[in-house]
Amino acid sequence: MRLMNSRFYYDDITLDRAHHLRTDETWLSSNLSGSNARVIPVWQNQSLIFAGDRPEAAILGGTDAENIRQHASTLIFLGMEGDIIYSAADLSHLEDPHSINLPNNSGFEDLRRLATTLDPIDAGYLAYARALVHWHQNHLFCGVCGTATVAGRGGHERACANQSCGKVHFPRTDPTVIMLVTHPTEEKCLLGHNKKFQGLRFSTIAGFVEPGEMLEQAVAREVYEETNIEVVDVEYKASQPWPFPASIMLGFRAHAVTTEIICHDQELIEAKWFSREEVLEMAAGNEALPPSNLSISRWLIDGWLYEK
Ligand SMILES: [Zn+2]
Structure with a gap:
């Protein structure tokens, strides 16, 4: 079932998670290895990819799938799409995954690095598989x-x-808030440079929700902690699964009521108010802003840029 048009990566998964079948051991044992079964291998947080000009997600059937299943430490039922049954196979215990005869021209890669080059639905399946395997490995x-x-x-x-x-x-799943903050009096938005950003210069402010906290409070707290800016009118916009390793990004808009920026903590190196012209200028340089169609942060920025 499709809830809405896809807006960014990992939000387009159409898999039926078939919750009721998870406890049906008889069904699982005959169907996870049947002719309609497809396997998504994960090795040490990496996903199997067929290399090429246009890389493809390795979602395996037939003898390739059987080989993976035989070597997997855990097989996880992900769900169904029509009569195709998907599972994730954890190969993390293998020192060298190529020791088990992976399909030709395939190799394990970091999904984050490749996501925009893959089919978006396949990328969503790989992200789901990676997240569950990561959870098993850590529990x-x-x-x-x-x-x-x-x-x-x-x-x-x-x-x-x-x-x-x-x-x-x-x-x-760890809730993370991510927010586009607008200036109280001018047509400007607040963007920051996080010390963890590689290449990327400016993006929306983000942070984890703490126990016992409302999402709206988390938005206001994170913006204040990182930039000294106080916000009101916190409004939810959209969410994006971000299973790297286990987050869901909850996207908000908020209005600032103060303007003086001070980067209090060590997370943000710099934060600034940007006009639309300044943001468009940065968007022209490839690495200044998050890439379009990949992230909710860029979707929030674009939503503000083009709303007038
Ligand atoms: Zn115990």
């Missing part, structure tokens, strides 16, 4: 008693093997 032991955990429910939970504990662990 091999119970956080309550330290005993090893065992995957269940088609790979959507890990249960503690210690029967006196019995804690069941579920995949988590």
Whole structure:
């Protein structure tokens, strides 16, 4: 089911997650390896890609899929599209994934680096697979008693093997707020340069939501902590899955009520008010702003740029 037109990467996944089948062990064991089964391999946070002028996501069927399944430490049921059944296979335990005869011309790559060159729906499947495999890799032991955990429910939970504990662990998604802040009196928006940015010079302000906090409070707190700017009228716009490793980006607009920028913490190196002309000038240089069609940050910036 398609909820809306795609706006940026990873927001176009049309997979039916078929929640009710996760507990049906008989169905899983006969269908995850059947002729309609497709496997998405993940190795140490990297996704399998067919190289070429236009790289393609390796979503494998037939004997290639069987080979991957035989070597996987965990097979995770992702869902169905029509009668095609998708699963993710974790190969992270292998020292060298090429030791298991991967398909010709394929290799493991960082999805973030390649995403815009892949088919957007395939990229969404790979992102989902990568996120769940990452979660398994980081929950091999119970956080309550330290005993090893065992995957269940088609790979959507890990249960503690210690029967006196019995804690069941579920995949988590970390909410992150990302916001386009507009100037109180002038036609300007607030953008910052984060020390982690490589190439990219300016983008929207972002940060993690803290426990016990409303999203609106997280927006106001993050903007204030990073730039000294106070905001009101926080308004939700859109979300983008960002499973690198486990976030969902929640996009907002907010209006500033102060203008003096001070970069309080060590995250932002610089923040500035930009006019539309200045943003368009930066957009002409490839690395100044986030690339279009990739991120919710650019979508928020473009939304402001072209709203008049
Ligand atoms: Zn336990």
